[in-house]
Amino acid sequence: MAVYECSNTMRDFLRDLPKCEHHLHLEGTLEPDLLYPLAQRNNIELPEQFPKTVKELEDRYKQFKDLQDFLDFYYIGCEVLLKQEDFFDLAWAYFKRSHSQGLKHAEVFFDPQSHTSRGIAIETVVSGFQKACVKAQQELHISSKLIMCLLRHLPVEDCKATLESSRVLFETQQLHGLGLDSAEKPFPPELFAECYETARTFHPDIQLTAHAGEEGDASYVSNALDLLKASRIDHGVRSTEDPELMARLARDKVMCTVCPLSSVKLQVFQDVRELPLTEFLNAGIPFSLNSDDPAYFGGYILDNYVAVQTRFDWDLATWEKVVRQSIEGSWCDDKRKNELQAELEAVVTKYKALA
Numbered sequence: 315m316a317v318y319e320c321s322n323t324m325r326d327f328l329r330d331l332p333k334c335e336h337h338l339h340l341e342g343t344l345e346p347d348l349l350y351p352l353a354q355r356n357n358i359e360l361p362e363q364f365p366k367t368v369k370e371l372e373d374r375y376k377q378f379k380d381l382q383d384f385l386d387f388y389y390i391g392c393e394v395l396l397k398q399e400d401f402f403d404l405a406w407a408y409f410k411r412s413h414s415q416g417l418k419h420a421e422v423f424f425d426p427q428s429h430t431s432r433g434i435a436i437e438t439v440v441s442g443f444q445k446a447c448v449k450a451q452q453e454l455h456i457s458s459k460l461i462m463c464l465l466r467h468l469p470v471e472d473c474k475a476t477l478e479s480s481r482v483l484f485e486t487q488q489l490h491g492l493g494l495d496s497a498e499k500p501f502p503p504e505l506f507a508e509c510y511e512t513a514r515t516f517h518p519d520i521q522l523t524a525h526a527g528e529e530g531d532a533s534y535v536s537n538a539l540d541l542l543k544a545s546r547i548d549h550g551v552r553s554t555e556d557p558e559l560m561a562r563l564a565r566d567k568v569m570c571t572v573c574p575l576s577s578v579k580l581q582v583f584q585d586v587r588e589l590p591l592t593e594f595l596n597a598g599i600p601f602s603l604n605s606d607d608p609a610y611f612g613g614y615i616l617d618n619y620v621a622v623q624t625r626f627d628w629d630l631a632t633w634e635k636v637v638r639q640s641i642e643g644s645w646c647d648d649k650r651k652n653e654l655q656a657e658l659e660a661v662v663t664k665y666k667a668l669a
């Protein structure tokens with residue numbers, strides 16, 4: 315197991331940076347020590363082969379063979395979520411934990427189909443998550459947006475029906491963005507072009523993103539831009555395979571939401587140092603650093619920042635640039651962005667004086 319440690323001062327600096335998270339699956343924050351109590355509370359029988367204790371489950375999570383190996387556990391985990399309060403408890407635990415790591419703004423994914431397929435109304439899911447978002451704003455001053463994802467391994471007709479059931483939630487801006495997740499291959503973006511076209515009619519301010527270039531090659535990224543009209547790419551780390559695409563991401567300022575610990579746990583890279591962060595910086599491609607599914611991948615947002623620091627040894631100015639870009643690429647309004655930029659400036663000034 316890799317160890318990621320940096321100096322105490324650097325860690326304090328990274329903690330104090332006003333962090334924005336753009337790639338976080340709420341269902342991926344289900345810690346083993348919440349999974350079993352929720353299964354008991356809801357009388358859910360876990361599969362025969364499923365680990366029986368928190369310790370056994372944590373051990374199983376130490377390494378995944380690939381994305382699918384992880385997803386098999388992720389979808390079993392979803393099954394313990396039933397009632398509005400379960401969704402609230404899950405999201406609230408994420409906000410509390412991330413608050414202690416300096417999270418200020420979160421744009422979070424959820425997968426309605428992993429719940430509606432078990433007879434749970436989408437409104438139950440969304441209202442539980444929303445309550446947690448409101449409490450996070452009031453008590454922790456964390457702003458947030460909800461992004462509904464379509465599960466690309468399911469039939470497109472199923473995705474279309476889910477989209478239709480979410481129309482009012484988008485029209486009333488209870489949902490802010492649409493995403494695409496689950497097994498990337500062999501489910502390329504083009505399968506979902508119609509879904510994205512429909513979603514664009516829901517609200518003029520709807521934001522579109524898609525997982526691409528995680529296990530799929532660079533053409534998945536190009537096609538997410540061309541055919542889905544996504545303005546952001548989740549992961550996008552395989553974009554380096556296509557120089558023209560790299561130039562396009564830089565020119566159009568397309569944010570890639572990179573997930574360092576996730577990409578190592580899922581064996582996309584063998585070590586955090588292999589992530590194309592230097593290539594992105596040199597090319598002028600904006601990116602943010604995110605935790606993806608922190609309960610499964612062993613770290614929340616600060617843990618991902620620390621892991622990057624141990625491998626890339628960035629100076630304060632580079633961190634300032636990365637955090638500034640992640641604020642600029644957020645989907646919050648200008649007032650909130652200005653607040654976050656002011657916080658960033660104050661933190662950087664403080665730590666420059668200490669250096």
Ligand SMILES: Nc1ncnc2[nH]cnc12
Pocket residue numbers: 339342381388495496497498525528576606607
């Ligand atoms: N990293 C990931 N990639 C694709 N689908 C996901 N669903 C949850 N986490 C995911």
Ligand SMILES: [Zn+2]
Pocket residue numbers: 337339495525548606
């Ligand atoms: Zn993801």
